[in-house]
Amino acid sequence: MNRAEKAALQLQAVAVLRVLKETRTYDELADLTGLPAGDLNRYVNGHVLPGVERAREVVQGVGRDALAAELESRVEFDDEGYVDNSGVVFDQSFLDLVAPVAANTLGFERPDVVLTAATDGITLGAAMASYFDARVAYAKKSKETAVEEFVESRQRLASGIELTYYLPARALSSGESVLIVDDLIRSGETQELLLDIALQSEANVTGVFTLISVGTEGIDRAAEITDAPVGALTTFDAE
Ligand SMILES: O=P(O)(O)OC[C@H]1O[C@H](OP(=O)(O)OP(=O)(O)O)[C@H](O)[C@@H]1O
Ligand SMILES: Nc1ncnc2[nH]cnc12
Numbered sequence: 001m002n003r004a005e006k007a008a009l010q011l012q013a014v015a016v017l018r019v020l021k022e023t024r025t026y027d028e029l030a031d032l033t034g035l036p037a038g039d040l041n042r043y044v045n046g047h048v049l050p051g052v053e054r055a056r057e058v059v060q061g062v063g064r065d066a067l068a069a070e071l072e073s074r075v076e077f078d079d080e081g082y083v084d085n086s087g088v089v090f091d092q093s094f095l096d097l098v099a100p101v102a103a104n105t106l107g108f109e110r111p112d113v114v115l116t117a118a119t120d121g122i123t124l125g126a127a128m129a130s131y132f133d134a135r136v137a138y139a140k141k142s143k144e145t146a147v148e149e150f151v152e153s154r155q156r157l158a159s160g161i162e163l164t165y166y167l168p169a170r171a172l173s174s175g176e177s178v179l180i181v182d183d184l185i186r187s188g189e190t191q192e193l194l195l196d197i198a199l200q201s202e203a204n205v206t207g208v209f210t211l212i213s214v215g216t217e218g219i220d221r222a223a224e225i226t227d228a229p230v231g232a233l234t235t236f237d238a239e
Helices: 005-022 025-035 037-044 052-074 092-106 122-132 189-199 217-225
Strands: 113-117 135-139 150-156 160-167 175-183 204-215 230-235
Touching: 005 025, 005 037, 005 052, 005 092, 005 122, 005 150, 025 052, 037 230, 052 230, 092 135, 092 204, 092 230, 113 122, 113 189, 122 135, 122 175, 135 160, 135 189, 135 217, 150 189, 160 189, 175 189, 175 217, 189 217, 204 217
Parallel strands: 113 135, 113 175, 175 204, 204 230
Antiparallel strands: 150 160
16 A cells, blocks of 8 residues: 555545444444544544554544444335435535445455446446546436447336436447446346446456445346445345
8 A cells, every 4th residue: 555545545544433423422422433532523523543454443443334324324214125325425525435444344456447327327426437547437328318339238127118228339448347326226127237337348347346235136137247345334134
């Protein structure tokens, strides 16, 4: 890890601690993290940065559990088992915290491009791309005007409806590495289409990440298609 990467990790840990502190006292934060309350106070107030090992523990350990709990408290299910996740995908600051935690805990390598599906994947895609200093690209269900060449992938869904995603061909080049992300995975059909677009573009998939997995069907389906790490921040039981 070079100096800049260490500094970034230390700042990420401070950002995680600040989010946790919003709803806790320093003593509660000390119980949660196992770190002294006085040290936590100095980190949260920006007087001192946590050491690199402490920072890593916060980002990898407490960070993931706490963010998963925060995410669970922000989403709501309707009577038919559909998720309202607008409390998450509309909050770019929260997603900015998820990106380093996801990258560190699931072991994603830095990609050239973060690929997602419009619409709800876009804000997470932007957060992940910003964290990795990578480009972001999103496939859409319609063709963008004035773009001449697209990579397209079509699938007939269980419902019989055909779903097609289009990505401007110049967004992803042969030989580039790509991390595929989305807000939610359930059947895995959308991820399968994105993985197919990556394959057609001759890009190398470095991982698949979603905030929410409803059941494990979609995650299992994606894991069958790629050898790269596949994971979700939190998994809910399918209804
Ligand atoms: O695993 P799957 O069964 O494919 O479901 C997951 C997809 O469904 C949602 O998108 P939706 O098609 O509702 O489009 P939106 O992002 O525009 O809301 C969600 O954002 C995922 O992209
Ligand atoms: N919002 C949502 N909740 C549950 N399953 C879904 N599949 C696609 N969108 C979904």
